[in-house]
Amino acid sequence: MRELxxxxxxxxxxxxxxxxxxxxxxxxxxxxxxxxxxGKRMRPALLLMACDLFGGDVEKALxxxxxxxxxxxxxxxxxxxxxxxxxRRGKTTVHERWNQNAAILSGxxxxxxxxxxxxxxxxxxxxxxxxxxxxTAVGVCEGQQLDMDFETRNDVKIDEYIYMxxxxxxxxxxxxxxxxxxxxxxxxxxxxxxxxxxxxxGLAFQLQxxxxxxxxxxxxxxxxxxxxxxxxxxxxLLIKSLELADxxxxxxxxxxxxxKEFDSQLKVEAVTGIYNTVQVKQCAExxxxxxxxxxxxxxxxxNLPEENKQYLRDFADSLMVREH
Amino acid sequence: MRELxxxxxxxxxxxxxxxxxxxxxxxxxxxxxxxxxxGKRMRPALLLMACDLFGGDVEKALxxxxxxxxxxxxxxxxxxxxxxxxxRRGKTTVHERWNQNAAILSGxxxxxxxxxxxxxxxxxxxxxxxxxxxxTAVGVCEGQQLDMDFETRNDVKIDEYIYMxxxxxxxxxxxxxxxxxxxxxxxxxxxxxxxxxxxxxGLAFQLQxxxxxxxxxxxxxxxxxxxxxxxxxxxxLLIKSLELADxxxxxxxxxxxxxKEFDSQLKVEAVTGIYNTVQVKQCAExxxxxxxxxxxxxxxxxNLPEENKQYLRDFADSLMVREH
Numbered sequence: 001m002r003e004l005x006x007x008x009x010x011x012x013x014x015x016x017x018x019x020x021x022x023x024x025x026x027x028x029x030x031x032x033x034x035x036x037x038x039g040k041r042m043r044p045a046l047l048l049m050a051c052d053l054f055g056g057d058v059e060k061a062l063x064x065x066x067x068x069x070x071x072x073x074x075x076x077x078x079x080x081x082x083x084x085x086x087x088r089r090g091k092t093t094v095h096e097r098w099n100q101n102a103a104i105l106s107g108x109x110x111x112x113x114x115x116x117x118x119x120x121x122x123x124x125x126x127x128x129x130x131x132x133x134x135x136t137a138v139g140v141c142e143g144q145q146l147d148m149d150f151e152t153r154n155d156v157k158i159d160e161y162i163y164m165x166x167x168x169x170x171x172x173x174x175x176x177x178x179x180x181x182x183x184x185x186x187x188x189x190x191x192x193x194x195x196x197x198x199x200x201x202g203l204a205f206q207l208q209x210x211x212x213x214x215x216x217x218x219x220x221x222x223x224x225x226x227x228x229x230x231x232x233x234x235x236x237l238l239i240k241s242l243e244l245a246d247x248x249x250x251x252x253x254x255x256x257x258x259x260k261e262f263d264s265q266l267k268v269e270a271v272t273g274i275y276n277t278v279q280v281k282q283c284a285e286x287x288x289x290x291x292x293x294x295x296x297x298x299x300x301x302x303n304l305p306e307e308n309k310q311y312l313r314d315f316a317d318s319l320m321v322r323e324h
Numbered sequence: 325m326r327e328l329x330x331x332x333x334x335x336x337x338x339x340x341x342x343x344x345x346x347x348x349x350x351x352x353x354x355x356x357x358x359x360x361x362x363g364k365r366m367r368p369a370l371l372l373m374a375c376d377l378f379g380g381d382v383e384k385a386l387x388x389x390x391x392x393x394x395x396x397x398x399x400x401x402x403x404x405x406x407x408x409x410x411x412r413r414g415k416t417t418v419h420e421r422w423n424q425n426a427a428i429l430s431g432x433x434x435x436x437x438x439x440x441x442x443x444x445x446x447x448x449x450x451x452x453x454x455x456x457x458x459x460t461a462v463g464v465c466e467g468q469q470l471d472m473d474f475e476t477r478n479d480v481k482i483d484e485y486i487y488m489x490x491x492x493x494x495x496x497x498x499x500x501x502x503x504x505x506x507x508x509x510x511x512x513x514x515x516x517x518x519x520x521x522x523x524x525x526g527l528a529f530q531l532q533x534x535x536x537x538x539x540x541x542x543x544x545x546x547x548x549x550x551x552x553x554x555x556x557x558x559x560x561l562l563i564k565s566l567e568l569a570d571x572x573x574x575x576x577x578x579x580x581x582x583x584k585e586f587d588s589q590l591k592v593e594a595v596t597g598i599y600n601t602v603q604v605k606q607c608a609e610x611x612x613x614x615x616x617x618x619x620x621x622x623x624x625x626x627n628l629p630e631e632n633k634q635y636l637r638d639f640a641d642s643l644m645v646r647e648h
Contacts, residue, residue: 024469101406109465141433145348
């Protein structure tokens with residue numbers, strides 16, 4: 001089996017070889033720009049990993065892997081407009097560096113270019129692969145819409161939240177693994193199972209991210225502690241705390257959520273205090289373990305040699321053991 | 325052969341039967357909304373027409389025809405954001421009625437839904453059809469980008485303008501005819517020829533539109549005379565006039581183009597005066613006839629019974645005989 005880092009390097013290299021027309025410049029330059037920002041290339045690497053695990057030719061799976069990466073960056077380009085984000089990975093976002101129209105239209109053409117790359121598969125797999133890609137793409141759009149809807153709602157329930165992060169984040173991981181496995185020769189049963197593995201692992205990973213916002217060490221994760229609290233992000237912790245809180249705690253939470261001006265540190269301390277009192281960290285960890293467990297259950301059912309399953313287990317562990 | 329109006333009615337009916345999930349509402353309601361605005365459904369009707377002319381089953385070609393219509397409306401939804409347009413066909417645009425984010429994301433999902441519809445073809449045609457659809461879609465994005473680029477330029481040349489309207493407008497007409505012909509059983513040679521016919525007819529039609537802005541009768545076309553002049557739209561007439569104008573005429577044209585405040589009627593009269601002096605109408609008509617001629621030349625080479633070619637000739641004539 002190829003190391004995940006090797007696969008990521010393979011993607012990095014292939015990304016730099018993507019070529020688009022020179023003209024119109026404002027349409028194509030933002031594509032190079034956003035792709036050059038890098039990132040972990042986790043989604044395309046997962047696609048290659050699944051292909052490799054099922055005995056497929058990783059090189060032949062590169063175009064669909066790039067399709068997933070181009071698609072993912074299309075969603076980032078449009079999400080940044082919608083979130084009014086000035087920066088991504090420390091760099092100016094496309095709509096800020098060029099303009100909003102360039103970001104809309106470049107994103108549109110990236111989605112089409114994603115399809116073109118995804119179509120570089122054998123004829124007999126074309127429809128199967130594109131069906132998965134379509135479902136994945138629609139799921140991500142639905143997830144983004146729900147995420148925006150939740151921003152203006154204070155009555156989001158835990159199951160709605162899980163539904164949203166499944167669509168917005170987890171479905172692409174499952175889809176990438178599913179496509180990769182089929183390219184590697186997996187049958188539909190195993191393809192569904194590895195998708196199930198990826199989706200549940202994605203959910204567990206997102207919940208871990210929610211937990212680490214408060215309970216992670218900032219030195220280790222390079223993020224400001226409580227960033228989600230400061231921006232009132234509807235995380236598992238906040239939604240569940242609002243469920244668990246008594247009347248006084250609810251009032252206190254709402255006071256901080258509705259405060260237009262506040263001291264960030266005080267807000268983080270106060271909200272974390274409530275989180276601690278209602279013991280929401282334990283709830284979130286339970287949920288995280290539940291989804292990780294579902295991921296492992298799906299994994300066990302996959303028809304692969306033990307060695308390959310161990311590779312997937314190690315990969316899952318590597319994602320989930322971040323100390324907090 | 326089926327009448328064009330019948331085909332348009334078939335599309336109208338099929339559009340009302342498109343079903344999307346009820347949730348998230350802000351993602352899917354704008355799709356119903358923009359599709360309900362109607363319009364002539366010319367693009368999907370052309371697809372069905374070509375399928376019919378080559379002896380195909382029009383009913384089976386309905387999903388790809390709908391794909392073209394959904395795709396076209398995706399471009400309208402995003403174009404309206406980019407053009408900051410408050411109205412379309414007299415109705416509030418999606419970004420105004422909902423918000424900009426809903427218009428971005430609904431448009432994105434429409435593009436994906438377009439692919440899903442376009443994929444409803446026989447396996448053996450899937451790649452061929454999708455390749456044409458990809459090329460068409462990329463062309464439209466490039467055309468829209470160029471159109472926006474031209475807004476801020478005063479040195480656009482005629483060949484650049486033709487290149488832009490070919491991509492923005494004509495390529496979809498050619499693409500729709502090409503896809504329809506293949507679904508109807510045409511070989512690639514005839515498919516290319518009918519695409520060529522459609523593309524050149526589209527160019528001729530766009531040039532006619534440019535001419536009618538000034539020289540059409542407002543009662544007949546329901547448009548304000550000189551709307552393009554008032555908004556400084558880079559039409560064939562304006563670009564060619566800037567080429568033909570002497571120093572004084574150029575200064576006069578630029579004065580009106582750069583004027584921040586002006587009396588609309590005076591501007592239209594003054595610019596039309598220059599158009600008349602440099603005899604740009606004749607140039608535009610020559611160009612229009614040239615492209616119409618190219619369309620007819622392609623048509624003659626298509627391997628179809630005389631009766632079917634006559635249908636296409638009549639169709640082309642019906643588009644081009646609008647009195648002006």
